[in-house]
Amino acid sequence: MAFSRCLAALCLLWLFVAGRAEVTDTSQAIFDPAFRSLKVTLDANEFAPPVITLGDPLSRLTVSFDELGDERRFMRYELIHCDAFWQPEGLVASEFLDGFNEGEVEDYEFSRATLVHYVHYSITIPNREIRITETGNYLLRVYDESNPDETLLQARFGVSDFSAGVYAGVTSLTDIDTNRNHQQLGLTVDLQHAAGIDDPFNDLRIVVSQNGRADNEVVLTAPQRVLGDRVIYEHLRPLIFKAGNEYRRFETVSTSYPGMGVENISADTPIYNMWLYTDSPRGAIPYSYDSTQHGRFFVRESSSSRSDTEADYVMVHFGLEMPEIAGADVFLDGDFVQRRFDPVSRMVYNRATGRYENSMMLKQGAYNYQYLTVPSGSLQGETAPVEGDFYQTVNEYTVRVYYRPRGGRFDRLIGVGMIVSGN
Structure with missing residues (x-):
């Protein structure tokens, strides 16, 4: 019975997406x-x-x-x-x-x-x-x-008017594995204070994102069941996410000394250059917790209280040492590249050094990043080839609840919730 409900939800999701009009690029972008x-x-x-x-x-x-x-x-x-x-x-x-x-x-x-x-x-x-x-x-x-x-x-x-309450839980005891590579969400939307929603099976859309990523975002168009004012989404396959790994970190808060993750600084050109320590794949290494910003970056200059205008721009050099992956590209992921798979975030393989490489000018600060592998023809990044997938990973999930009644002209955002796995 549970499998039938999941299959029905997936079919509804596919039909809804397939019927959409031509997509306009509205991603957050420069x-x-x-x-x-x-x-x-x-x-x-x-x-x-x-x-x-x-x-x-x-x-x-x-x-x-x-x-x-x-x-x-x-x-x-x-x-x-x-x-x-x-x-x-x-x-x-x-x-x-x-x-x-x-x-x-x-x-x-x-x-x-x-x-x-x-x-x-x-x-x-x-x-x-x-x-x-x-x-x-x-x-x-x-x-x-x-x-x-x-x-x-x-x-x-x-x-949002936050008229709908959002309650969520994350578990590594998923419907496809136990304490291995995935995390599964269960959601309850409380409509007690959201007036006028008579048909939650058809009028609600739930969007779930992991660490601010758009490429693996999930859209739910039908709940598992409704109990009074509570709309419940449980044991749905779309709510099973690959767990990934903790984000990598580096800090460029000072141009006088190497910060976290920085191996070397050079000031012999009109711009400071900072070379990060060479990265390597982590999938075969046991999981290790590290404090995370879930892909965010913070502008900081260690000697200034006005970092917005007194932090400098430095050329940051990334290197990922590993064999070239056939049939796929490797991209940097994080807010500093607006979570986009484009030439700015793409790592280029250098056969002479045996590394994927990228250099970009970034403002001084504290940065989170990870490497996502995107197979040819796909729009979704994979963590497994470089970062690995570990059920213990601390991930941040954001849930958005949209309401559009039959005949309505636009989607209303009536609730937003955030949950961090492991908390």
Whole structure:
């Protein structure tokens, strides 16, 4: 009976996804290479999910980024309301906000005492021009005033009324193995304070992400059962995740001495170079706990209290020593590459050194990263080939609950929950 329920849920999920319209790229991304260090932060809490509480004047979100160079660029931004899959819903601005749907990027500061010059920009939502009136997913698109059709970068965030409670548990006793390579979630959505939801089997969508990754995100369109106000999702195969491994870490907070994970520093060029210790596969090594930021990065300069404008940019060199993997690419994963599989995050195999290599200019700080292997023709990264999968891994799962009644024009975000495995 349990298997039949799981199969039915999977079929519903496949039918729903197969019927979607052509996908627009609405991932969080930087499209202009002059821009760096895109971050979305809620109430100055770098660990909180980027979800504003609707109607709370103290709930504010900041989108920040840098542009390399000495001159301020005149830019504007706009908000786009998106569905649970982050596709634009075609709403007019008056349907989801008061005020204007766009604004000027006004807050900026020039870098101070850095080898690499840059301008630091920030946008705060809500503000005097934009007041959001509906829950849901939002895409913030930034563009040059002189060329509004070309997107420079875009950031994702959510707005919720938190009318639905989210309760979740994580176990390594999964429906496919026990204390081996996977973790399984069980979810309960409490609709006691969410008025008007008469058909949770058809009107709710649940989205579950692991450590902020989008490539292995799971969408549920039907619960296992409903008991009164409680909507239950248990023993569903889509809620079984490969456990992965703890994120790797490095720190570039000082240019005077090597930080964590840094083997060597060189300042003989116009930019500091930092070579990380050469990495190697960890799948055959016993699991070892390490403090984790779940893929985040924090801008920090050890001698400054104004890291946003006084942290320098350094060239960071990554190396992964292992045989080349046939039929697949290896990518860096973490917030610092916006979780995208693209040329910026791709590791290039150097047959002369027997290593995958990548170099990129990053702002001083503390970074989490891992290596994901993406088979040819696939859009999903695998942890097993380089990092391994260990049931003990501390993973952060975020659950988002969306509601759209029959005939509704958009997806409402009515609940958000976060759970860390092992806690």
